[in-house]
Amino acid sequence: MATKENKRQVRELVEALEQRVHAGPSVGRAEIQSARDFLRQNDFSPASDYFNRLTHLEGRLQGRSPAVIRPGAKRNYGGQAAGYQMQVQSIFDHVILSTCYAGDFNTRRGRVKISHRFNQEGRIDFIELKFLRSLHPLLNGELRKLLTVKEFLSLRKDWYETEAHVLKVLPQELVFLYEDIFRCPRTQILAWLLNIGHGIVADLLQNLKSRKNNGARLDLAGPTAAEPNLCWPNGASNHNGNGSAHRNGNGRAVCLAEEPNGHGPMAQNGNGNGSNGSSLRSMGHPEQLPLETLLQDEVAMPILEKVAGLESVVETISATEVLVRYSRKSLF
Numbered sequence: 205m206a207t208k209e210n211k212r213q214v215r216e217l218v219e220a221l222e223q224r225v226h227a228g229p230s231v232g233r234a235e236i237q238s239a240r241d242f243l244r245q246n247d248f249s250p251a252s253d254y255f256n257r258l259t260h261l262e263g264r265l266q267g268r269s270p271a272v273i274r275p276g277a278k279r280n281y282g283g284q285a286a287g288y289q290m291q292v293q294s295i296f297d298h299v300i301l302s303t304c305y306a307g308d309f310n311t312r313r314g315r316v317k318i319s320h321r322f323n324q325e326g327r328i329d330f331i332e333l334k335f336l337r338s339l340h341p342l343l344n345g346e347l348r349k350l351l352t353v354k355e356f357l358s359l360r361k362d363w364y365e366t367e368a369h370v371l372k373v374l375p376q377e378l379v380f381l382y383e384d385i386f387r388c389p390r391t392q393i394l395a396w397l398l399n400i401g402h403g404i405v406a407d408l409l410q411n412l413k414s415r416k417n418n419g420a421r422l423d424l425a426g427p428t429a430a431e432p433n434l435c436w437p438n439g440a441s442n443h444n445g446n447g448s449a450h451r452n453g454n455g456r457a458v459c460l461a462e463e464p465n466g467h468g469p470m471a472q473n474g475n476g477n478g479s480n481g482s483s484l485r486s487m488g489h490p491e492q493l494p495l496e497t498l499l500q501d502e503v504a505m506p507i508l509e510k511v512a513g514l515e516s517v518v519e520t521i522s523a524t525e526v527l528v529r530y531s532r533k534s535l536f
Contacts, residue, residue: 208345210246217242218257222296223278225264236262253330253352260357279504283495286411288404292495294504297324299511301401304336305380314339316377318350320401325362326510327530329353331397339376348375350397353528365529370394372523394526395518402533406512412496 206214217239224231236258243254279294291302299322306315315336321329330352335343352369353359359366374393378385381400385393498504512533519527 206246206248210248211347214239214243214246214248214254218254221261222257225261231261233262253349256355256357263358279501280492281495281498281501281504282492285495286407288407290404290408290495291492292408292498292504292508294498294501294507296503298322298329299504299507301405303404305377306337307380307383309339309376309379312339313337314377314380316375316380318381318397320398322401322405322507322511323356323361324507324510326507326512326514327353327361327363328398328401328516328528329356331401333375333377335375335377350374351394351526351528363530365527367521368526368528370524370526391518391520391526395516398516398518398528402511402514402516405508406533408495408498409508409512412499415496416499 221231221235221239239258240255243252243258248254278296281292281294282290284290288303291300293300293302300319301322302317302319304315304317307313316338317334317336319332319334321332323329328351331350333348333350335346335348338344338346348371349369350371354367354369374386374390378393378397381397388396498508514530515533516528516530519529521527
């Protein structure tokens, strides 16, 4: 079984190869094969996303002249907007939105990071959970793909509906997002997890554009305290999973609050969110740009605009597979 160190090494290796395919220097097919050998030698599952990413890289190299270098850059934005503390990564042809949640459960404290990856047409690629501080310490630092669109690297980017893999057993730490989440139907939980990503992006863009137009400071007031309405009465089983105080799927604030000394989370409210947000990363990372500079990102902004205009429904196929269907958000 792959160790944490193996996972770190392969993540850095694959990310470096992806960056070189976009920006140079050129990648040799022998390097891709060497990366595959490393995965096999260290017992990575054949279903690992790393194998798919290497296959996608190989396909990108077919027919390309070694002298051709496609410009690109990986940009990392962080900060607070519309009451959320978030990180937005603009990476060549996709965007990753990350938010943190913390709280207590059965006298144990924990926190997780939820990341939504969206393709250039605003569709979800995957939703990933990282255990920053698990209720079960052995899981600290581990990653779990909550939902992964099948073959998303080679799939048509503006898909209307497609199948996705989901975890058979969802992590207990999702109670930090909403304390009664496991009282709700599974398909509605999955749809809500997907739609909160779209909703947070919509709130972010609205806030940043308002700041630009009004020349005012970012609104740091937290979002509504209304709980996400995941469980609908009267047999409304076909609800699209956007039940909350906002149609876009947002519930309470999605912030990670830290103690003033930066050594740990401060007291949280019922859903695990403190009254003040802090950075997803520690201070002293000059490469992280302010969120408001996203408005000048020619790669990220078209993607985020599409993300903000979409919502989805989820239908069950099996315990580990679902059908995800997209539609445009209603204005009313």
